[in-house]
Amino acid sequence: MKNTIRQVFHSPKFVVGFCIFMAILLTMLIYPFINPGNPLKMIGLGTFAKPGTYVSLYDSVTTETSIFKLPDADAKRLDKFLSSEDRVSMVNWFTAVGIDISTLDITDTNALLSLWKANYDPALKPKGMTKAQRNYYNRLNDSLNAASTSDTLTVTEVDASSGETVEKAKIGVNDYVNVGNVANVKTLPLGTDNFGRDTLKELVAACGTSIEIGMIAGAVATIIGLLLGLLAGYLGGMVDDLIMFLTNIFTVIPSFVLLILINYSINQDQRGATTVALVIGLTSWVWTARSVRSQVISLRNRDHVNLSRLSGHSLPRIILTDILPYIASYVMMAFILQVSSGILAEAQLSLLGLGPKTTEVPTLGLMMNWAMLYSAHLNGSWWAYFPVIMVIAFISFSLNLMNTGLDQVFNPTLRD
Amino acid sequence: MSKNILEVRGLTTKYVTRFHEDVYAVDHVSLSIEEGKSLGIAGESGCGKSTLALSLMGYYFAPLHYMSGDIVVDGKNISNMDPDDVRKTVLGTEIAYIPQAAMNALNPTRRIRKFVEDVILAHDPKADRKQIYEMAKARFAELGLPADVLDRHPVELSGGMKQRTVIAISTILKPKVLIADEPSSALDVTSQKMVIKMLRDLMDKGYIRAMIFITHELPLLYNVTDDIMVMYAGQIVEKGNAKDMVFNPIHPYSHGLMRSIIVPEEGTRNHKLSAIPGTPPNLKKPPQGCRFADRCKYVVPQCRYNALPMIEAGEGRAYRCGHSVQHLREEYQNDDE
Amino acid sequence: MGFTLPRSRFLILGGKAMKGYRKYFGKKILWFVITFIVALLLNFILPRLMPGDPVAAVTAKQAQGLSEASAVKAIYDNYAREFGTNKPMTEQFVTYMTNLFHGDMGTSFSQYPRKVSDIIGNAIGWTISLQLPAILIGWLLGNLLGALAAYIRKGFDKVLMPLTLFFSSIPAFGMAVILLVVFAINLKVAPISGGYGFDMIPNLSWNFVLSVIQHYQLPFWSIVIISIGGQAVGMRSMSIYELNADYVKYARFLGIKDRKIVGYVFRNAMLPQVTGLALSLGTMVGGALVAEIIFSYPGLGTTMYQGITMADYPLISGTTLIITVMVLIATFVLDIVYGFIDPRVKAAQFD
Secondary structure, eight states: OHHHHHHHHHOHHHHHHHHHHHHHHHHHHHHHHHSOSOTTOBOOSSSOOOSEEEEOHHHHHTSOOEEOOOTTHHHHHHHHHOOHHHHHHHHHHHHHHTOOOTTOOTTOHHHHHHHHHHHOOTTOOOTTOOHHHHHHHHHHHHHHHHSOOSSEEEEEEEOTTTOOEEEEEEEETTEEOOGGGSSOEEEETTOBOTTSBBHHHHHHHHHHHHHHHHHHHHHHHHHHHHHHHHHHHHHOHHHHHHHHHHHHHHHHSOHHHHHHHHHHHSOGGGOOHHHHHHHHHHHSOHHHHHHHHHHHHHHHTSHHHHHHHHTTOOHHHHIIIIIHHHHHHHHHHHHHHHHHHHHHHHHHHHHTTOSSOTTTOOOHHHHHHHHHHTTTTTTTOGGGTHHHHHHHHHHHHHHHHHHHHHHHHHOGGGOO | OOOEEEEEEEEEEEEEOTTSOEEEEEEEEEEEEETTOEEEEEOOTTSSHHHHHHHHTTOOOTTEEEEEEEEEETTEEOTTOOHHHIIIIIBTTTEEEEOSSGGGGSOTTSOHHHHHHHHHHHHOTTOOHHHHHHHHHHHHHHTTOOGGGGGSOGGGSOHHHHHHHHHHHHTTTOOSEEEEESTTTTSOHHHHHHHHHHHHHHHHTTSOSEEEEEESOHHHHHHHOSEEEEEETTEEEEEEEHHHHHHSOOSHHHHHHHHTOOOOSTTGGGSOOOOOOSOOOOTTSOOSSOTTGGGOTTOOHHHHHSOOOOEEOSTTOEEOOSSOHHHHHHHHHHHHO | OTTSOOHHHHHHHHSTHHHHHHHHHHHHHHHHHHHHHHHHHHHHHHHHTSSSOHHHHHHHHHTTTOOOHHHHHHHHHHHHHHHTTTSOHHHHHHHHHHHHHTTOOOBOSTTTTSBHHHHHHHHHHHHHHHHHHHHHHHHHHHHHHHHHHHHSTTTHHHHHHHHHHHHHHSOHHHHHHHHIIIIIIISOOSOSSSSSOTTOOOOSSHHHHHHHHHHHHHHHHHHHHHHHHHHHHHHHHHHHHHHTSHHHHHHHHTTOOHHHHHHHHHHHHHHHHHHHHHHHHHHHHHHHHHHHHHTTOTTHHHHHHHHHHTTOHHHHHHHHHHHHHHHHHHHHHHHHHHHHHOHHHHHHHTO
16 A cells, blocks of 8 residues: 555655645635635626736825836826827828828837828828718827826815815826825736636635535545445446446436436526536436446456355445455546546536526636626626636646556556 | 578577666577477476567567677578568558467457558558459458458457457568467366467468477377477477377486376376475576576486577487486486385 | 548448347437427526516516506516416427417517527528537647647647647637637737628628628638547547557558558447537537637527527527427437447447
8 A cells, every 4th residue: 555655646746736736725715815815705896807916096196105207207107198090090191181201110100290280281181081081080199189288287176165176196297106105006916707706705705615516526426436336346247237227328328418407407506516517416426327337247257256245244244345456546647637527517507697696606617607697708898718727737637647656656657 | 301490599588677687588599390290388387488479570679788799580591680571561461360368369449350451461462352252252261250240349359369360460561470378378178278279270280380389288299290399488498299298208307397297087086286486586686506596306406507508419309407307207217216 | 541432332221231230339329309399498497487477577568558457467468378488387388389380489588479490490501510510620730730649649739738628628718719809809800790881781792791701701611620629639549559559559560551540440449420410519519609609600609698688588498499409309310420430330230
């Protein structure tokens, strides 16, 4: 046993898979301490906030400022207003109007702007330009003008008692605030989802729930599969035929379909995470049962089993002491695979809206469901679905790696 | 005196383990077989018999490596040839090999006749399939195999049938030397007889010109082979003609082997079973002197230190031991009393 | 490869060997029928176990604005009669079976008054034409890749294996979404959804066909890639196992070229893969259906999804039944094909 464990932990595939899985588990356990609170709490009021650090504008106005004169501040400011498409449009306008642009560097914002300011005339109607296009240039020009020309912005407040507008603060063009001094700063590494929830927090919690569901489903499936496989393999005859018959039916009727039907008939309210896990477990034991059965059949006629039978040992004892130790390795591998497929099954189910109820705990599948329903993939909010997919992939990958590693230890022919 | 079909001089081959250690499984082995004769190789499991067989064919597949020595088949030196040449010109045509547990040697999903076609086409790509089939049918019939075997799949044949089919296929190209590795070990007695008869037929009809019969079953060798060679821990410890080897072994190991044969006869129950205690040495670090020293009844201190060559003992016999023939014979007689 | 039946097999088909197969086929057919019945039962019972009254929901929709209780009740009774929910379960089942026999799977709630069989009939063509070739091609390519990896075991394999494993760990919907985003939205080389252009009406014009082909690409390749991932790893293990078999060594000893031997090995390794395909067909179809949903492809997947979201249980019942029947038929066909291609099955008949 000790030797086997040593071999297992020397297998590179197993170790890598194990590390990845442990990393995910640890993150799952530790993160709630870094960022406590209900993951389903909505903190955003809009939809799909991009990942990044959000600084409270209200607070930063009243925070103490430091003065910095950064050399490229102006250029950067202007750059925000001018996208590369806008620049190309400006060059097109110049060409259409007949201005010489051969010496113009399109990336030199200052030069571009001064040329524009010097030459733009809304009244000009260059040939070939539609009214819509001229409107565009007008708007462009307006926005360029609106970009601050003065060196100070003034923030005013309406005084409650007098009704007058009172100056509250002055913001100079070279005023900078230290983010650490601002009262309210929120970093959202993965932005928010459509409900305005912190995606990363949600993801970590969902991870936990999904893995839990996977474990329960995996355990249930493995136990059922083990029991049925043992009985079918060892007892043979009618029992075997019956169990095989049952297995075949469950194979052909796609478990996917069964899951849909069963979950559908359980009302939404009663569908907790555990219930769903149980249902998944009850429909996915087939592979394990088959695998255990074939192993037991080959073990059945081994000498030590025959000896036990001749010695009059009882059936449970024979199974426990003579057969189980030999199939232990298969059962372990089966369990890992069942967990993996349980997580995937839950994800698929939730994607269809048939997963655990949506108000208590998030699961990975549910996050995908919400992302799809609110068209995250269509409006470019990659943070709402891509990390979820990657997490599912990594969990599945790590479990599969561990399984392959174990397989190589138990079946030397597969070793590299 | 007929010429030697097979001559081997000082063949040494090694296995390289995963941890890059060398195991000299075949250590300076020399032997020769005359045309029309058969040589039996006996020895414990793990003494290097099968490795010797593989080495003789010139078929080196990692982790087995050729080290030194010559192998000459019918005048042609095939030692250390390019693997592709070996495949084209040696395997199956000069030397053929029947592996242990030959029942597993056939591809379970391929019809026998297809497989025969594959074998022949591999050496003669232009052969005509119909002719191949006719030839195979004739040959199989000649060797006592029923006609419909060719059309079957291996899974439809019994163990003995499969073994004989494998023998027939191995010799389809009329190899000069046939190496049979435990051809009858996994079979019942009747099937064993049929296998032996088939091998005999092959020799008599000239389909093979020499045979090496590897087994750990000693009683068989006397009935089947002309000469016997005993191997131990990668070396030959004794060789000579069958009768002498069985009834008058020189080397202590051969002596022990022959005595351990149980002959079912009157009074067998009263004899004490004699076995050779101990196990062969670790070939990663072979002992300097006699490799059998640890298990030998007649060991003296010099045995462990002197490197021992093969000593000729007249009439084609040779043995590898520090003691003289006379001394050994005396010891054996003492033991018998 | 050995997938075309050689002439000798046809001769045998007509001859005595067919008798041996009879037992094998007989058993398979019997089991096919029994499974079908069980599937029917499940499809009938399970949705009807759901608490709540779907008829009430439909009535509520139709009776909007009506205040008189008796009028609402009249509408309710009408629907109850039509959907048969006012009769005991056993009677409902008999009605269900007889209707089914006539190809009538009931009326859809959400798309009232369209018949379920009508809706499914429209969708099934799209699903089969998408999934059948996609799963088969994915399976073939996956096996080729696995075989290749097993053959070229050095460096190539050390990198390719974990990579393939990772790709096969990406869930089906994940792959579909990624492909959708990358190709349809970012690179804009493929349409985002649907089976054909929004502005088109199905006809046989070249324009329409072209549009269909365009819309076919992404769902097709998603399913192919997902299937490859699943198969490649298994085939590699199987091939490695076969490569170490005794008959490989023996064939080498007889001087047979490596290339030919490789042919043996892969042919033998493919056999369990066929069985494996039959066993995992349920999962693969499930994944393909989800891909359909992601791409809003007008097949059974989307239909089922609509049914679920609209709580339309005749539709759900009908689609799941059809899906089960399709998988059942496919498994049956595979079983029969396997009986032909594996000589060991033929041999077992003569025991």
